[in-house]
Amino acid sequence: MDAILLQILNGLDKGSAYALIALGLTLIFGTLGVVNFAHGALFMIGAFCAVTLQRLFGLSFETIDETQTDFLGNPLKVKTPYVEAWFGPDFGATIIDWSVPLAILFAIPVMLVIGYVMERGLIKHFYKRPHADQILVTFGLAIVLQEVIKYYYGANPIQTPAPDALSGVMQVLPGVVYPVWRVVYFCFAVLVIGGVFAFLQFTTFGMVVRAGMADRETVGLLGIDIDKRFTLMFGLAAAVAGLAGVMYGPINAPNYHMGMDFLVLSFVVVVVGGMGSLPGAVLAGFLLGILESFASTTWATTTIPGINQIIIYLVAIIILLTRPRGLMGRKGVME
């Protein structure tokens, strides 16, 4: 029983990442009808927001500390981060330590702007073009973004540790210990997903957007500037992907190709959940994450070797062939 619970828990953090990326992806698809292959790159940029903040906080100046000497008796140089100098050593150190969660505040405006610019500058011109063109141009954009990141941050993974307070393990249930940060990530994902749903469900803006998803033309005829709202939704989707990336850093050190790695999987998630269905994307994200962690157990890998590597694709193929609209998709979307 504990073993099963542990596997479910194990799957949750990966599932959260899948669900968040897929949520944004399907939001873009549902509103704008665009297949965005650059969405993984947005996830990666989010992760690098945390890296950037960590570096900014880490900026330091050197001073000579007379109290410390090396073995020759010369005074040693010590590095003091500006943040510690400004806010006092204790408070400054705390800020540095909390750079990953603080990056959320930094990432939201950055991702909104990136999403807005991307939609206005590029995606806008591709509404009328076939899906293959959309895939191709966003694939090109993904390559460009990835290379820019690689140029500025290098090709190696960059460690972005969680705050000390959240980096240990905790006892989730009697007998089950689990890394704190993964629990935090899951809770954060649930919060963000809940926030997006609440935003769409309970605000006038969300109501208009939902109406626009159902029938864009009629909403436009009612005198509402639906295009502007959809652009904002693109920004929101980018922000969701970015937030998923920001908090994912401590679980897996950010590197420049993490976007492409997640892209394929998140597309599979979207398709399994049903294109354009928001609850479907979330459900499929968690489902596939948990399935993957079950398939990684020694019991599963000894019974069917390699099952952990292929389980997601296998599920996707079976779903696509038996139920092409996905778990919760509407009929006739892109068939």
Add this chain to the structure above:
Amino acid sequence: MFGLEKKDSLLLLIVAILTMCAPFILNPFPTDSGLAQFNAGYPDLMQRFVIFGIFAIGFNILFGLTGYLSFGHAAFLGVGSYSAVWMFKLLSMNIIPAIVLSVIIAGLFALVIGYVSLRRTGIYFSILTLAFAQMSFALAYSVLTPITNGETGLQLTLSDPRVLGVSATEDGSIPVTNLFGAEMRSAMDVAMGPWTFTFSVGYYVCAVAMLLAFYLSIRIFRSPFGMMLRAIKSNQTRMNYTGLNPRPYTLAAFVISGMYAGLAGGLMAAMDPLAGAERMQWTASGEVVLMTILGGAGTLIGPVLGAGLIKYFENIFSKINDNVLHGWFAFMPDGIEDFMVTLVHPFVGKGWHLTLGIMFMLVVIFLPGGLVEGGQRIGRMIRGRKARDAKSTATKPAE
């Protein structure tokens, strides 16, 4: 000529001349000059040009004609490579049986995947092929290690039981791949004045294979079968209403393009007898998509151009480092020189992928017909006035 129209046979002739004279054409700069690094006339690179040309020609038969965007074609390339290396290990070092086997196996593999994937269209088809390719990659990497040798990749060893031929040569090394005795890696250097031209057996074998592949693709493009594929691309629903089942045609196109990929994989293994799982990863499939689009999907010559361009970039552009850049801008004042170098630096050398990505985006946005369409536009501009009349009659790539 060979049952082709005048225009097509002219095209084939031009391509034939270009490929046969490639060692000259790709070596425009004298060996000792500073520009020699832009020479692409060495056997390794020329082989890659034509092999990826074959791969892209095959991909174009599926994507250019029927519009099915497959993101999993690298799987067939990988399967082709693996089967060719196994043939070298078990049967003989002659490349003919190896290539035949790789084409057949890749074709069978494509038949299975195509049969399943083609039940869906549009993005669902793309995702299905992607899923299959990633699955094959994962399997080749882990579970199928007895067949694929996992992450090390499949190589020849001294203890291979070659039925026709020897396990090891007399001096104790692994025999090399050959075509009835002509070794693939043997090459002849010809010095003419300051130039050095290299003629390699391997390149010419690949070039002949590409010419055959190109000829076959022209025949497919011009055949009723090709017309049918174009019809499927333009409106599948209408095809259904006229009582035609498009599935056999699309499946045939899928299998043919898979066999092309298998041929490319087999040739790759014939030139350098090893096969690894990386060849099957989805980014490798993305590369062939880039090649085809860049050159011009749906055109005859486009994929070959695209493949050549990308491989040239990958191998030549990536060699430009800061020293070379300083050499280029040396005539400028110091400050401006450094500025120019910093400006260009991200786009060359290790950053050539960035150039590729930007170029690709520009092509998709402004030139949906690829470089071929760009060439046509320039041609029309030069011809000036005629352009206005020509616009209506210009040959458009299949949509």
